[in-house]
Amino acid sequence: MAVESAQLETYLETFTDLAKETAQETPPWLRDLRDRAFARFCEVGFPTTRDEDWRFTNIAAVARTSFRLPRDNRDRLPQTDLAAWRMEGAAAQLAFVDGRFMPQLSSVGALPAGVTVSSLHDEIVRGTPLIAEHLGRYLDIDRDPFSALNTAYIEDGAYVHVRSGIVLERPIHLLFIGTGGESPAMTHPRNLIIVEEEAQASILEDYVSIGAETPALSNAATELVAGNNGNVIHTMIEREHLSSFNFSTLRIEQARTANVASHSVLLGGALVRNNVHPVLNGEGGECLINGLFVGSGRQHLDNYMLVEHAKPHCASRQFYNGILDGHSHGVFHGRIIVHRDAQKTDAKQTNRNLLLSDDAQIDTKPQLEIYADDVKCTHGATIGQIEENALFYLRSRGIGESDARRLLLQAFAGECLDRMKPGAARDYAEAAIRARLLIPGEDASTDHRSEGGPGRRWEEVG
């Protein structure tokens, strides 16, 4: 779809304004990158459902809205108490309001030497060489118009750099707050995460909204680079209000024997598209792609996985669980590409869905493209309802019907949590999921999930 002319004018105007405004601080390489991306976006426009990658997701509502960059209220601090979004046990929290880093709302404690957690904007201005080296190198702006759009508007986001051999055990919390102005606003957060050889880090991206429920477009992109034998956990929680369009792309570049886990938890938003695109680009790499999406009302939650095996002996595991109620619509598109050299690839994909109403809908589609001849690829999908037998069993023990239903949902969602490493990030994700499923918190949260039983380690599940 070509961008409609009225909207194209708005994009052109905002793009030109941004270029003018930031001309002083933008290095030539970044200006070129933005220009190229914007040209690409103008060329292809927004995708339609005729495009195979967008078959189940109609983004006409995004295409016909004139979004503007929230320039006016950018320095206005939100009056809302942010306490609900503080993560217990985080190493650092960076807060972004309408896409712009807010040092007043952020806290970066004492980090180990060799760890940098800061604003991408600040690092660009500072001329940090690693940024020029990595930014835009991995994200495919030709394939995905939203990635092109994000790149065209690169301005701020998080920059995380963990030097070789450094282990950062506590998670880094990146909080993106949309404030909802008077007219539709768009933000394009751009994050760059570099975890070098033998280093370890855990990053949690958290998308929330406050204020009026004005339509808003959050179009985030993260490039995550894991060096040789590096170990990275990336968690994304999306819980924006029900008028928001949330697009996010996580592009993971994995070197030799790097181990990366991506956990996505989609709870809010009107129209959500979650792209996870790991490229296993070194021998012996492992990637876990784990997710939960919970929809109700008219929510549309689309998960597009593109797992590329580029080198031999790599393993990838995809597990996505969906819970859909009301008229909500879920999508799981699991694409696996095994390149010619990627012998001994071991790729698995499982998508399990619970439909709680007659009108809820799930489209699940595996897509395997295998160009090597000695590989193991499996996929499976299930669609079911709450099991009446299990419900009766719980009720026959005195548990009321609605509590019994919630317990079964909690168990289903728990499969996703069980695949996360215990710790602050999982506890935080769990609290968000509990709130979404209306499950009361636990006084002593020790016995609610099964532990140690068979089949709970990720490599064994599925």
Place this chain on the structure above:
Amino acid sequence: MIGALAPASLIYPAKSALGNISQAPDSAPGGNRIVSLLEIKNLHVRASGHEILKGIDLAVNAGEVHSIMGPNGSGKSTLAQVLSRRESYEVTGGEILLDGKDLLAMKPDQAACEGVFMAFQYPVEIPGIGNAYFMRTALNAIRKYRGHDELDAIDFLPLFREKLKLLEMDEKMMSRSVNEGFSGGEKKRNEILQMAVLEPRLAILDETDSGLDIDAMRIVAHGVNAMRSPDRAMIVVTHYQRLLNYIVPDFVHVLVDGRIVRSGGAELAHELESRGYGWVEAEARQVAPASA
């Protein structure tokens, strides 16, 4: 009405986590009729278009253990399911009173809160819910219904440990998912464990013996016998007499084609064991030739 015999063994629960269950009044207001813990009157039940129970009358007093025996397809399990209020059965006539209250008006969870417990013939696996959490949630639902404070994980632990010991179960069972990956024997023990934790007023054991080896059967029977009490009634549904060597019933009823055709003491079970069900079925046909 069947008279009240003292059960053979009386073992009082060491400690009740439930407080006092509402006791049945000794006499109804204005009369002096003894109210049974459970009264089933002329119960008719249909399922999938077939009449399965064709007029059951049964009174069970507190402190008694009744066994329902019968050939396959006689309606034993249907009776157990209806008592635990499974909704897929259609009650077309009769009534069931639990401590004088209309059980048929209750949902499964309400029946449980009023003291009904059924040990399932086929316990359900529920992945993702820990056994201890499940049992504490159930216990607290019942406690709340009865106006007691809820127990937190710390308070619950000693009680749960004590009951695990009774059933000779490993503490690992606490953190495992409900019945997931359990052997047949473990599942049945887990049912009795739940019964021990929930301390029901009326316990129904639906073919708890099926598929158990003799060791598991002894453990299960020991658990059940430990729960016999003057405040509690039990209905043991079984096809085989074997279990009744370990859980000695006060009364045995033989169910054939949806009717109780014979009632007697524990000796009736032995007679069925040696003679099979053929003779009671033949007798039943003579009494009610038009029933088919």
